[in-house]
Amino acid sequence: MTRRTDSRQRMVAAARQLIRERGYHGTALSDVVKRSAAPRGSVYYHFPEGKVQMAAEAADSHAREQVEEINRLAGSSSSAEALVRTYFDRAREGMVGSGYQRGCAVAPLVIEAGEESEELDAVSRRAFAAMIDGMAFQLIVLGVGNAAARELAHAVIAAVEGALVTSRALRSPEPFDAVQTVLADRARDLTEGVETSL
Template sequence: MAGRRSDARQKMVSAARELFREQGYHATALSDVVQRSEAPRGSVYFHFPGGKAELAAEAAELHTREQVANIDRAAADARTPADLVRAYLDLARAALVASDYRQGCAVAPLVIESADLGEVSARSFTAIITALTGHFTTLGLDQANARTLADAVVAGAEGALITARALRSTSPFDAVQAVFAR
């Protein structure tokens, strides 16, 4: 029984992440999460007594872990900071195209739509920027330049996700790569 409970919990977190990426925080109802996850109706409040905000925090943490893992994978083959930038942006572009331009960042809607989740959002972006910074320093940049590049790449990737979705085109990713992956 415990395996089914934790399975339902994980399915709900994954479903919430997908829905936030597709339609935002406010447009996602808990009933949408239950339907997408195929979890038992009462399990939302059992697993997430803090409600939608608690579920959103867990979805943001899942998204962040995936982004850091993507950065680590991209860095494994990178020989230069530009290689890492290209690989990271390629992963974001590929995920967006695979979703038919429906899924952006799971954390961005929390920043825009919920002041109550500001700390969660800050932790998420800090973890992503820190991961990039660490790899950029390993690839030869000093700490200050590595942090500046990481900040810019994350800002560029987030902007590219939004504009690429609106335009249904990968050209925003091309533009960010042209600037940062020289």
């Protein structure tokens, strides 16, 4: 049972990596098998619904990891501003460290496959909602008011997604730096009671 579970987890991790690098349509099941070193024929054993099921699980895995990352960073952040800064830093490091090859595992499902599959449409919504909810919760814990925390969480997640695309296209970290400055300043102002608008 453990070997089967390990094989399945490796395949989900490989699918997630490939979708981040190549997109949904650019990821073939044969590539997932090769990268995960899974036994041939195991795809339909673990994923009887095929590529859609595998991509959905990869997106769920990505969202869970992002929420865990937000919680981890919040635990070591002294302020909402620090959380926003470190969240952008981590995304920036991931993009630069991958040689500008690794994007989001959820965005390609929205762009390439959402209209083709109700399941992928639903999992994409759920994944982004989880990330926004996780960020909003931690911003509230760090002193941002409820409504403002929700607004800022939307802005942070949307800005990271946009920076992943533009940074990859430009092969530069500058998009991360720009949105980090604006939104970290906004987080600081919200906890200091300064009236500003996005």
